[in-house]
Amino acid sequence: MSLPPVDLDDIDRAILRALAADATPGAGALGRRLGLSQPATWRRIRRLEEAGVLAGRRVEVDRAALGFGVTVFLGIRLATRGRVSHEDFERAACAIPEVQVVQHVLGLFDYRLRVVARDLVDFERVLRRRIMTLPGVGSLEANVVLTEERRPGPLGPPPGA
Numbered sequence: 001m002s003l004p005p006v007d008l009d010d011i012d013r014a015i016l017r018a019l020a021a022d023a024t025p026g027a028g029a030l031g032r033r034l035g036l037s038q039p040a041t042w043r044r045i046r047r048l049e050e051a052g053v054l055a056g057r058r059v060e061v062d063r064a065a066l067g068f069g070v071t072v073f074l075g076i077r078l079a080t081r082g083r084v085s086h087e088d089f090e091r092a093a094c095a096i097p098e099v100q101v102v103q104h105v106l107g108l109f110d111y112r113l114r115v116v117a118r119d120l121v122d123f124e125r126v127l128r129r130r131i132m133t134l135p136g137v138g139s140l141e142a143n144v145v146l147t148e149e150r151r152p153g154p155l156g157p158p159p160g161a
Helices: 012-023 028-035 038-050 086-094 120-131
Strands: 070-076 101-105 111-117 137-145
Touching: 012 028, 028 038, 038 111, 070 120, 086 101, 086 111, 111 137, 120 137
Parallel strands: none
Antiparallel strands: 070 111, 070 137, 101 111
16 A cells, blocks of 8 residues: 655655764754754654555675675576465575665566675675575676766755755
């Protein structure tokens, strides 16, 4: 079930941009940055949460600082023989700690996985011992991430930026 679109004003968008950049400040600190009182900021954040616009707050972990220097996107096509269920594949893929994201996609592949590893030797181990043994894997393509850029997203950059 999808919720109806929410009318956002400039202040709502400013709150969303600020929280997308750093979700740690409380309503008081965020309000001071935006020229709002703490209660007004809290009410707006609460309304955005209740409307489903804010679906949670997350911490971004620096994988490289933890020793995971390689990120690989895998395109996986399931084999047609054997007819392994998508649920079996997804459950098994999600159980692999190095698999950060499992996406069911439309196109050349059935799934796209984001995999992290310490280095290419470690990635090869994960690929051979864990990924290639997933139920139903037919073929795959690997794309090693060289650099990653962050875009401002659908809210756009702040005014004047």
